[in-house]
Amino acid sequence: MRPSRIGAFVGGGLLLLGGALLGVSAAEYLSSPQPLDSFSGNVVFTVNGRLVQYPSWAPDAPTVLLVGAGLVVLAVSLILTALAWGPRRDRVY
Amino acid sequence: MASDQSFDPRFDPTFQRGFDAMAAGSMAAGPLEAAPVLPIVEGSGRVEQVGRVPVERAVVERAEALFVREPGPSLRGNPWIRVLWMTALLLAAAGAAAQYFAQRITYAPTAPTAAIEYVVPAMLSALSPWLFAVGLATGVATMVIHALRWYPGD
Numbered sequence: 001m002r003p004s005r006i007g008a009f010v011g012g013g014l015l016l017l018g019g020a021l022l023g024v025s026a027a028e029y030l031s032s033p034q035p036l037d038s039f040s041g042n043v044v045f046t047v048n049g050r051l052v053q054y055p056s057w058a059p060d061a062p063t064v065l066l067v068g069a070g071l072v073v074l075a076v077s078l079i080l081t082a083l084a085w086g087p088r089r090d091r092v093y
Numbered sequence: 094m095a096s097d098q099s100f101d102p103r104f105d106p107t108f109q110r111g112f113d114a115m116a117a118g119s120m121a122a123g124p125l126e127a128a129p130v131l132p133i134v135e136g137s138g139r140v141e142q143v144g145r146v147p148v149e150r151a152v153v154e155r156a157e158a159l160f161v162r163e164p165g166p167s168l169r170g171n172p173w174i175r176v177l178w179m180t181a182l183l184l185a186a187a188g189a190a191a192q193y194f195a196q197r198i199t200y201a202p203t204a205p206t207a208a209i210e211y212v213v214p215a216m217l218s219a220l221s222p223w224l225f226a227v228g229l230a231t232g233v234a235t236m237v238i239h240a241l242r243w244y245p246g247d
Contacts, residue, residue, distance in 0.1 A: 026212045033207070045207050054207045059219045068223035071184070075231045078180060082173035082238065 004084060007077025014070030021063040029057045168242045174235065181232035188225025191217040 033052035036044060042053040100106040107114070168174055195217035204210035 022216060026208070026216070030208055030212065043204055043207075043210055045204075045210075054211055056215075057211045058215050064219045064223070067220060068227070071223055071227045072230075075180065075184075075227050075234075078173065078177055079231070079234050079238070082171060082177050082235075085171050085173050 002084070004077045004080040007073050007080060011070045011073030011075075011077055014066050014073060016070075018063055018066030018068075018070055021066065022059055025059060025063065026057075029054070167244070168239065174238070177231060177235040177238075181228050181235060184224050184228025184231060186228070188221045188223070188228055191221035191224060195221065 033045070033047055033054055036051040036053050042055075044051050044053055046052070099111070100109045106112050195214040198209060198214045198217075
């Protein structure tokens with residue numbers, strides 16, 4: 001298998017894995033609102049007729065790193081593909 | 094005895110080390126004038142003779158192989174270069190837009206849902222540096238490819 005294709009698979013896999021982990025983390029966060037204890041500071045939302053609040057949220061650094069690494073590997077595989085491309089008769093891989 | 098080709102072609106072999114006068118009887122006996130020094134390879138033309146000594150074709154070809162750069166594969170008609178430029182532009186623009194919208198949502202006066210208030214800006218803020226950096230790096234790499242594969246005929 002060509003290196004550029006391997007890079008595309010690895011990059012796509014990292015991107016999908018990172019995206020899935022981000023989605024799971026966000027879904028867990030959104031499904032666990034906290035009961036309203038005061039009106040100071042937090043934004044108040046209504047969920048099923050109840051007033052709730054959410055603490056602030058940030059994605060995990062390793063998860064974001066997975067997505068970023070996937071982007072980098074995909075870009076590198078694209079560059080390799082462009083470098084390896086040649087006219088059909090003398091294509092070099 | 095050393096062969097004639099081992100002598101410095103700019104000077105008369107008679108006065109060089111290893112010259113055998115008996116064996117070289119067919120050579121001109123008179124003194125030679127100093128031959129002008131000519132380059133072995135001049136542009137793409139071939140030099141058949143340096144001074145008074147003919148140059149073997151193999152020597153000339155070897156010198157040309159050393160000094161004349163063979164053109165690599167051209168980028169003309171390469172569809173991936175266009176893809177690279179578009180990817181670079183899209184990623185850089187997406188990174189800038191992600192940062193802009195993250196700031197805009199964060200400082201918006203109203204928030205319809207927690208996802209829009211907290212999750213979307215946090216994700217956009219976390220991903221925008223990667224998007225922007227990878228887009229810029231892809232653009233720079235594409236420019237380097239253009240520079241490396243550029244030839245006067247292109």
